[in-house]
Amino acid sequence: MALTRCVAVLLIVFLTLSPTSSSQSIIQMITKEETHLSSDGVSGRRRGIDLYCESWRFTVETNDAGSWSRIPEKCADFVKEYITGERYSSESEAVADSSLAYAKSVGLSGNGKDAWVFDIDETLLSNVPYYAIHGFGSEIFDESSFDEWVDLAEAPALTASLRLYKGLQELGFTIILLTGRAEFQRNCTGINLQYAGYSNWERLILRGDSDHGKTASVYKSEKRKELEDEGYVIHGNSGDQWSDLTGFAVATRSFKLPNSMYFIA
Amino acid sequence: MALTRCVAVLLIVFLTLSPTSSSQSIIQMITKEETHLSSDGVSGRRRGIDLYCESWRFTVETNDAGSWSRIPEKCADFVKEYITGERYSSESEAVADSSLAYAKSVGLSGNGKDAWVFDIDETLLSNVPYYAIHGFGSEIFDESSFDEWVDLAEAPALTASLRLYKGLQELGFTIILLTGRAEFQRNCTGINLQYAGYSNWERLILRGDSDHGKTASVYKSEKRKELEDEGYVIHGNSGDQWSDLTGFAVATRSFKLPNSMYFIA
Incomplete structure (x- = not known):
């Protein structure tokens, strides 16, 4: 005035x-x-x-928001700027720093059973090129077009996660990949991971026939429990969804990566 | 200007x-x-x-950061502006909205055992007037000066939490207060809560002699377990620390309030 x-x-x-x-x-x-x-x-x-x-993003990242299917309409520009700007990568780097700081403090048994579990989508691999042409989460998820994108095996690495992954391997952790992707995507997923710079994982666990219909939280908890039953100690777990990290057989420390684009129960 | x-x-x-x-x-x-x-x-x-x-704040609010004793020195101004600006209250309101939306979806038994557990400090009551003269978390926590502040019983309500508290009571939830404060602070805590506008809680649980030395996470899990053993169903739990919410006997839904000033294990 x-x-x-x-x-x-x-x-x-x-x-x-x-x-x-x-x-x-x-x-x-x-x-x-x-x-x-x-x-x-x-x-x-x-x-x-x-x-x-x-404030909406706060409730999403702390798991306060509960289930949601699409970003709020008025947050389309905000999410786009967040994802394509410097904050998304900066926050991802900060999470990798916290993860590595913890990893360095772990006393490893050295028997090959010291495990770190990684989710794949928006954790190791970035689907931002796909979401960039689908409104950064402002459109309802379309499984068939996403599966076509997955089949291309061209998703780049999240830079911070690739650094963490390599750092954990140097420290002697055994890497387990646990993804909501289905068995039929095993081949393209492996190719994509290698294309993005990842290698020498111990196991790649995908949803089998008996896992369909389960929530990610139940499916992933069951798989972590199987790993524990095999003698693995899950020291760390990295994922962009709370359903990657919570439930039962949870890791000693869980690391939530940012994801403002979509929610998986 | x-x-x-x-x-x-x-x-x-x-x-x-x-x-x-x-x-x-x-x-x-x-x-x-x-x-x-x-x-x-x-x-x-x-x-x-x-x-x-x-990015530091992201790791704190998602529980990625693990234990920390003081805000990073260079974030002193940032935290001050965050706390005294509009974001802190806006995020608190968003958490209250998420909590109420969930609360309205709960089918209550109506037997008086439908519980909602609240932490007190930085959840129901705001100690910002205290932290404002102690660097907003940039100074090491001083128990004796904080206890003097608690004894004054002048902490205001977090506006969003007071709204949530009253909304839950209208819906028919039984309110249980579970705090890390000690038994000797029972009197001033009750007075302060009433001064701030809270009333009609079912129970106020404070650390007794046998609880000293326990982490907040263990102490609060044990107390929640006792509530469950008494027949309470803990539908919701609100706290500004992850140690208010995690461990065992966790609520059906937990709601993390923001706190960039301090960490409690």
Whole structure:
């Protein structure tokens, strides 16, 4: 408001004194002020939406939100900017740092049974190229087009997770991959992982026929329990969904990666 | 600020309009641009720190960070602005909304055993007035000065939690308060809760002599187990620490409130 008055006063001063030589610079200054004002107005509304979307994201990342099928409509731009901006990768790096700090503190048995369990989608591999052409979570999930994308085996690594993966291998952890992808996707998943830079995992566990219809939380808990029964100690578990991490047979430490695009129960 | 800028711009206009001043005005405009650039430089560095602190906060709120004793030194301003700004209350309101949406979906037995467990500090009561004069988490926790603050019984309610509390009572939930505060603080805690607007809780559970030395997670799990053994069904649990919510005898749904100021194991 004060700025609006300021622009008005400037205009009066300009008209009263009516110079010719510097009129252009003054007009440019006024235009600049107006642009600034207009952009302030826009960013005021934008800040309100950002505040709403930040708070929504808090409830998603802490598992407070419960089940949801699509990002809020008004958060489409917010999520797009978050995912494609520097925050998503920065948060992923911070999670990798926390994971590695813990991993270094673990006393390993050295018998090959010191396990770290990784989820795949949005944990080791990034499907952002797919979601970028599907509204970053603002469209209802379409399984058939996603399966076509998976079949291409072109998903890049999450850079932070690749660093963590290699770091864990250097420390001597045995890597187990536990994914909600189905058995028929075993081949393309393995090819994609290698294409993205991952290698030497101990086991790749996918949903078999008997796992269909189970929630991710139940299916993954059952598989972790089987690993424990085989003698594995699951020191760490990394996943972008709470259903990767909770249930039973949970790891000593679980690491939640960010994902503002979709929810899996 | 806007008025100061207005005066500065007016000054430039007068200098611009004087016969000999067009070059001077250009210099001043350039100076102004440089100031703007320089302020952008400052906010550029600030953005870098904010990005770091946002990412740190992500690891804290998702329980990825593990144990920590103090907020990172460079995040002191960030945490202060977060707590005193609109985000902290907005996130708290979003958590209350998620909690209430779930609560409304619960089929209550109506036998008085439908329980909702609340933590107290930074969940029902806000100690921000205390932390505001102790660096918002940038100082090491000092138990004796904190106990003096607790004894004053002047902590205000977290507005969002008071709304949730009353909403749950209207729905018919039995409210159980489970706090890490000690038995000797029972009196001032009850007085403070009533001063802040809370009433009609079923039970207030504090650390007894046998609970000292236990982690909050173990102590609170044991107390929840005792409640279950008495026939309570713990439908919901609200707390600002993961140690309020995890362990055993966990609630059907747990709701993590934000807290960037301190960590309790």
